[in-house]
Amino acid sequence: MTTISSNDSLLTPREASIKAAEDVFRSQQRRLRIRRWLLPAAGILTLIFVWAALVYLFKVPPFVAPSPQLVAVTLVNKFDILMANLLPTAIEAISGFLLGNVTAIVIATVFVHKKSMEQAFFPVVVLINSIPVVAKAPILVLLLGNGMEPKIAIAALVCFFPTLVNMVRGLESINPQSLELMKVLSASKTEIFFKLRLLNSVPYLFSALKIAASTAVIGAIVGEWIGSNTGIGALIIQSTFNFDSAMLYATVFVGSVFSVSFFLVITLIERLVVRWQPITPT
């Protein structure tokens, strides 16, 4: 006999067995979720332990490589110096990121509307992009002097190319039937741009911005290697020359944390902005 009730004890055998299976499945899922966090943490801890053990066992002198404890102590003691040097690098990276990406978006818009411009200038862009960053840096230092400007310019240049390529693709890879729909609705070019192309390009833009977030920091640091007294890049060069390995490692750590945080901020913005998914064919 079937009894309908919210009380668990009155479930039919069939309902009870379904409920038991559900409980087993849920607890398995919970375990899997914990493992996803636990295992990477264990990996990192293992790495630090092996590093500490190697330095201790082989008696590696501190001017060659520091122990993890020494790096931690340096991070705390030299926190002020590290932050004072992170500030200019962060300003350069973020300014370069904004400048490079805004320029790329504007130029991509021009390219999509004027095919002749794209045909004339896209090869020039590819040519400039093919010059390695370390070779572009001295040229820009000569042109722009020793201040923040050349670093911003280098950070902007390394962001520019991936964003331009992705943005052009995002603006152009429109479903042909959506474009026909706009024509049937007698939409103007401006309307097609704002209602269709621009929104279509947003996921493409964000995949470029996530690359750019890391490369902008690299660009700023490389810029600081050539003629600079402050910044993460300058601190790296200084500590290397002073055989201050603990300071070198601490600087690299600070630089990486900044770079990863920048990336995570962009990922967070992407999650807030892109709430749709591309339609999967049925």
Add this chain to the structure above:
Amino acid sequence: MTAPAIDCHGVSVRFMTERRTVTALEDVSFSVQSGGFTSLLGPSGCGKSTLLRVVADLVAPSEGRASVLGTTPEDARRARAFGFVFQDAALLPWRTALQNVELPLEVGGRRALPPGAATPRELMALVGLAGWENSYPHELSGGMRQRVSIARALLGGPRLLLMDEPFGALDEITRDRLNAELRRIWAETGTTILFVTHSVYEAVFLAEHVLVLSANPGRVAAWEQIDLPRDRDLSIRDTAEFVAIAARLRAHLGSVH
């Protein structure tokens, strides 16, 4: 007598590529009376979608002329005299179902809904999607997406609905259900419908007239009147009359190959 909803006279369309010129349509003439439901039937590659695009002002004919509701296709397009339903629904993934239906109000120079015309919400209900207004396209099934695109095409109460194999990508069960609903929508709205398909059954079940096109190049192979009762349900496909009409159309398709 009023002007026919669609009148094509000697329409030819040629596409040129570097290697060769393809004649998609050759000397096609036909006309559709206002309020009718006409199927455009033919094998794939016979130019039936091209013919629909000539009517919709998406493709310009190389020769001949088309008139839509007594005017040129271009003027009809500007006046929003027809709605178009695409094969893959062509919904914008960043808009909800309701926002997709509202799109025609936001482009082509913001336009207000004509007085007395059904609102986007009423159209969602007409296509059986009341309650799904705030869903995104990726949350809808293929059949539901196509219903949304039909609602969008009906916004503003167009006098003509052009449909390009709208159910071609759907499974048979969903397709059957939508076929039955399209008959109902046609009866309720009184819109003239031109429906492209390569399914003989779909063409016969839906329409009052079937225009059969042959392939390479696309020519008119036959124009058949479908003498079936106006009130139809899917079981009519098992009647002797239906089977006989379908067999006759298939013979037309076969004779041109």
